[in-house]
Amino acid sequence: MILVDGEYQDSIPVDDRGLAYGDGLFETIQIDNGRPVLWKRHFRRLQKGCGILGINVVDTDILLAECLQLCQNRNRGIIKIILTRGSGGRGYRPDKNSLTRRIISFHDWPEYPEDNVSTGIRLYRCSTPVSSNAHLAGLKTLCRLEQVLAQMEWDEAQFSEGLMLDDNKQVVEGTRSNVFIVKNDVLITPELKRSGIKGIMRGVIVDMAQSAGIQVQQRDLDHDEFIQADEIFLCNSIIKVWPVKEYQGKMYSTGNITRNIMRQLRQQLGDYE
Amino acid sequence: MILVDGEYQDSIPVDDRGLAYGDGLFETIQIDNGRPVLWKRHFRRLQKGCGILGINVVDTDILLAECLQLCQNRNRGIIKIILTRGSGGRGYRPDKNSLTRRIISFHDWPEYPEDNVSTGIRLYRCSTPVSSNAHLAGLKTLCRLEQVLAQMEWDEAQFSEGLMLDDNKQVVEGTRSNVFIVKNDVLITPELKRSGIKGIMRGVIVDMAQSAGIQVQQRDLDHDEFIQADEIFLCNSIIKVWPVKEYQGKMYSTGNITRNIMRQLRQQLGDYE
Numbered sequence: 408m409i410l411v412d413g414e415y416q417d418s419i420p421v422d423d424r425g426l427a428y429g430d431g432l433f434e435t436i437q438i439d440n441g442r443p444v445l446w447k448r449h450f451r452r453l454q455k456g457c458g459i460l461g462i463n464v465v466d467t468d469i470l471l472a473e474c475l476q477l478c479q480n481r482n483r484g485i486i487k488i489i490l491t492r493g494s495g496g497r498g499y500r501p502d503k504n505s506l507t508r509r510i511i512s513f514h515d516w517p518e519y520p521e522d523n524v525s526t527g528i529r530l531y532r533c534s535t536p537v538s539s540n541a542h543l544a545g546l547k548t549l550c551r552l553e554q555v556l557a558q559m560e561w562d563e564a565q566f567s568e569g570l571m572l573d574d575n576k577q578v579v580e581g582t583r584s585n586v587f588i589v590k591n592d593v594l595i596t597p598e599l600k601r602s603g604i605k606g607i608m609r610g611v612i613v614d615m616a617q618s619a620g621i622q623v624q625q626r627d628l629d630h631d632e633f634i635q636a637d638e639i640f641l642c643n644s645i646i647k648v649w650p651v652k653e654y655q656g657k658m659y660s661t662g663n664i665t666r667n668i669m670r671q672l673r674q675q676l677g678d679y680e
Numbered sequence: 681m682i683l684v685d686g687e688y689q690d691s692i693p694v695d696d697r698g699l700a701y702g703d704g705l706f707e708t709i710q711i712d713n714g715r716p717v718l719w720k721r722h723f724r725r726l727q728k729g730c731g732i733l734g735i736n737v738v739d740t741d742i743l744l745a746e747c748l749q750l751c752q753n754r755n756r757g758i759i760k761i762i763l764t765r766g767s768g769g770r771g772y773r774p775d776k777n778s779l780t781r782r783i784i785s786f787h788d789w790p791e792y793p794e795d796n797v798s799t800g801i802r803l804y805r806c807s808t809p810v811s812s813n814a815h816l817a818g819l820k821t822l823c824r825l826e827q828v829l830a831q832m833e834w835d836e837a838q839f840s841e842g843l844m845l846d847d848n849k850q851v852v853e854g855t856r857s858n859v860f861i862v863k864n865d866v867l868i869t870p871e872l873k874r875s876g877i878k879g880i881m882r883g884v885i886v887d888m889a890q891s892a893g894i895q896v897q898q899r900d901l902d903h904d905e906f907i908q909a910d911e912i913f914l915c916n917s918i919i920k921v922w923p924v925k926e927y928q929g930k931m932y933s934t935g936n937i938t939r940n941i942m943r944q945l946r947q948q949l950g951d952y953e
Contacts, residue, residue: 409694418691419699421682421783426692426762428824429702460825461832489699492828499824499855500831510694538811539847540826550823551701551772552733553813555765558773559734574812574874582772601847 409512410473423508425491428499429550431508432456433489437644438513441478443486445644446471447680448607453490456546462492463507470509477513485514485645489549519567519646524669527652527661528567530581530639533557537571537579537602545605557582567649568641570633573602578628584643585609588628588636589664598625608642611679615671621664638662647672682785683746696781698764701772702823704781705729709747710917711757711786716747718917720953721880726763729819735765736780743782750786758787758918762822792840792919797942800925800934801840803854803912806830810844810852810875818878830855840922841914843906846875851901857916858882861901861909862937871898881915884952888944894937911935920945 409417424430434453437444450467457464474486489510495502535557543550557569568581579597580586585606587596594616599605616623633639639651639659648669650661682690697703707726710717723740730737747759762783768775808830816823830842841854852870853859858879860869867889872878889896906912912924912932921942923934 411694417694419694421684421690421692421785423699424828426696426699426764427706427822428828429822430825430828433700460829491699498831499827500836501828510699512694535815536813538813538816540809540811541847542808542829543811543826548825549700549702550825552703552821552823553816554772555697555701555703555774556733556815558771563773574814 408477409510410477411510412508413469413473419508419510420494422494423491424493424496424501424505425489425508425549429548430460430501431462431489431491431549432460433487433547433549435644436474436486436488438478438481438484438486441475441482443471443474443478444676445607445611445679448610452547452605452607453488456548457490457507459542459546460492460548461501462490463505465490465507465509470511473509473511477511481513483516485516487512487514491549517645523567523646523649527650527659528641529565530641530651530654531561531566531569532655533560533569533571533582535560535571536574539573539601541601544602545599547604554582570654572630576630578630578633579603581641584641584646584649587612587640587642588633589638589662590632590636592664593622593624594664595624595626595628597628606643608644608647611676612642612648612668612672614679615675616668619667619671621667638665640665640668681750682783683750684783685781686742686746692781692783693767695767696764697766697769697774697778698762698781698822702821703733703774704735704762704764704822705733706760706762706820706822708917709759709761711751711754711759714748714751714755716744716751716759717949718880718884718952719744721883725820725878725880726761729821730763730780732815732819733765733821734774735763736778738763738780738782743784746782746784750784754786756789758789760785760787764822790918796840796919796922800923800932801914802838803914803924803927804834804839804842805928806833806842806844806855808833808844809847812846812874814874817875818872820877827855843927845903849903851903851906852876854914857914857919857922860885860913860915861906862911862935863905863909865937866895866897867937868897868899868901870901879916881917881920884949885915885921885941885945887952888948889941892940892944894940911938913938913941
């Protein structure tokens with residue numbers, strides 16, 4: 408079930424700039440009770456990305472209506488929204504009047520092992536680096552080839568997620584998640600000023616933690632410091648929080664601050680939009 | 681006129697991984713006398729890129745036959761080949777058995793001002809940086825959003841091309857060309873170990889210059905050193921060589937080594953394949 412510019416379709420024009428150049432953005436959104444969760448935050452990120460890319464933004468009411476259309480008679484699942492700059496232009500140079508193309512698809516809810524939440528996951532260290540580019544850092548653009556290559560590095564049966572560093576050995580993110588550590592009761596997450604995606608769940612967790620009086624630092628996070636963490640966890644809009652139980656042969660336990668965040672997410676996520 | 685997997689089509693499946701993740705490669709090839717110029721070099725780059733990305737490579741005979749099919753009754757033009765990893769997989773993680781999708785299109789030959797060759801061009805300095813990623817450096821992947829943003833920075837009527845630097849202020853390339861400077865009779869071009877695309881014409885020029893006894897250095901090229909060049913020129917498979925006559929208010933003339941390279945390209949390009 409896919410809507411392309413509001414019509415049920417399973418193909419797009421071959422001259423779409425999303426295909427040609429990765430010239431677009433996407434969002435992956437949890438559907439619960441037939442409604443997109445954290446819609447306003449997802450839409451604001453799309454809006455911000457469109458502004459930086461100079462793509463005409465789509466009206467929030469149109470996008471939401473099309474998402475809800477795909478969610479009819481479905482309680483739970485995932486909506487993926489792709490916005491591309493559409494067709495046209497001369498080579499890399501876009502047409503200023505290009506019409507944003509919107510591609511919205513519904514996907515079944517993925518079933519992950521319950522253990523991922525209750526006892527934590529094994530985290531792989533990827534050798535594929537994350538690109539550094541201060542102008543694109545934080546955005547969820549269609550240029551995700553390095554995440555594809557990173558996921559090809561390990562066997563899914565062995566590790567549930569992989570950690571990606573930049574060329575300077577700074578910790579950036581998981582291949583499809585953001586990463587937090589706890590050290591001496593301080594919650595630390597990479598600032599993502601030069602690379603990485605600023606996840607929606609990452610933002611919610613930062614806000615929740617600050618509201619709960621937990622000290623939060625968004626800053627550079629060196630790999631050596633990462634390894635010495637008291638607690639490590641990953642997050643995204645679908646998995647919520649997965650504690651890390653093992654990384655590079657070292658064992659970690661799910662500590663108090665991680666448990667606190669997980670409990671708040673269970674109890675209060677509905678208060679955030 | 682577009683062939684998708686050998687069939688005339690103007691659309692692709694919406695689940696193509698080239699659209700979703702930039703999970704593919706492309707080539708832009710000059711057609712002269714109805715034949716692709718430097719075919720073997722273009723194909724080898726595709727082959728190398730497929731190897732690094734883990735994409736099943738397409739047989740050279742099939743690709744060449746489809747290019748020639750589109751070139752029938754056309755003397756001059758451009759062929760663009762896109763290879764994507766096709767459809768399938770779970771999120772970023774590809775299906776190991778995915779079928780490479782090939783998208784081949786013919787485009788009219790672009791007419792650039794004759795002055796670009798005879799007197800040179802004005803070069804703009806882009807503020808959009810080129811991403812650094814040692815694993816993808818050199819490849820012509822579909823992830824080209826930074827080139828799109830860079831080209832949006834300037835007005836086409838003012839500048840014919842833009843120069844891109846990395847986050848460390850090292851000169852990398854033009855938005856759609858490679859860059860050479862001459863200093864004290866040495867030809868210097870960025871090594872492209874951390875970022876940039878290793879252009880086919882760049883490779884031909886390095887080979888030609890070395891055969892002609894010109895000293896060539898492929899190495900880091902600092903922006904300060906770039907400005908102090910005796911000669912600057914840009915190249916790609918379509919424009920061949922454009923001398924730079926002005927950069928950031930400083931004037932440059934088309935010097936002996938640039939003229940030598942341009943003459944060799946006119947006389948001997950047919951010897952290269």
